[in-house]
Amino acid sequence: MVLVCEGPIDVEALLAGWYCAEHNRNYGAMVTFVGTVREEGGIEALSFDIYRPLLDRWFLGWKERLEKEGALLEMAHSEGDVPVHTSSFACAIFSPKRRVALQMLDAFVEDFKANAPIWKYDVIDGKRIYAADRSTPMAGSGLLAKGR
């Protein structure tokens, strides 16, 4: 399951917790990715909607893919408002082999950006504005626009 946080992620506690739980299980490599809200375009925060059932299903698919490589995947994401300079996304991969960890981190983060059912909004003057220009149609989009 994805750890969903109301508001910003406590990155220090989360990374420490993941490391603590796994460092003595004989994984040789841990890699992590943390996404932090940048101050740009006059925003005070980003805000996120998550569709949890599908997010968990998507995440489980990745977890199983990594298990086949002997690796472990963890992930957390924020729901609601995340002020600038705080973090909304974190993930970690533990693997016996560093190549698997490095390659899968890249592939997972890119697929996360393209296909995780999460919607982003800029928060400006307290208003939530959908980040349409930075959003990507998920794989399979447009199905219901097709004719018979």
Added chain:
Amino acid sequence: MVLVCEGPIDVEALLAGWYCAEHNRNYGAMVTFVGTVREEGGIEALSFDIYRPLLDRWFLGWKERLEKEGALLEMAHSEGDVPVHTSSFACAIFSPKRRVALQMLDAFVEDFKANAPIWKYDVIDGKRIYAADRSTPMAGSGLLAKGR
């Protein structure tokens, strides 16, 4: 400068410290790699020699390469004995862009393995045995074996 630790790295404190120092400097992505000693081949620890002047020079080259991309590089490595299930290597990249962070993490870790002036020994029954089979000649090796 590379942070050189006598014995294992305190990974939790290190990652927390790096995150704390940089999360409010408008980098959008932090990626990290942590290397932990695996229990295998009957070892009780790995042990490391480091040639610090050259390690710092090599690291500075990478730091400058990343600065050109607007990114920041940090690294720590252990010297001496590091027991199984504790960590000997950690690095972090902070970048405005996730592609730079992910690509450079992979490139940096691979070059680290091939060219950082660090020597690894297995510790078995208290004895230090050079890990010759896992070691890689650095770029430019064999120069003094050449004839005139």
Added chain:
Amino acid sequence: MVKVEFLGPIGKSPVEVEASSLADLAEILKKDPEVARWLESSAVAVNDKVVESLDVKLHSGDRVSLLPPVCGG
């Protein structure tokens, strides 16, 4: 009846419609201008599973979700 939910920025409350396939549902949703403009860019899940064919049959109690363009992180 099939329940249709509109996720994220579409910002529309769920509706219940009679439809025996996704093709049926497509014809219904195209008539709602508030929804029609999202169809081209949205993926579709039936009971929380993304589907890629209009031939998918729908049964009473099924839940269809419209998933507009995403951006996590």
Added chain:
Amino acid sequence: MVKVEFLGPIGKSPVEVEASSLADLAEILKKDPEVARWLESSAVAVNDKVVESLDVKLHSGDRVSLLPPVCGG
């Protein structure tokens, strides 16, 4: 005199030799069986900078380091 140091697993104390180039030094080190077996797999640094040509001149006080195969992490 040039100081030569043998890093990591070579496990030999530094020596001081007379050599005006790396080519000179190579001839000297090839005669020491303890060192000769490492030459093929070792890189060479002069004053902490890795060099890739035997033509590099050496001056009194220079420090040459032999760097056997590495494995960090």
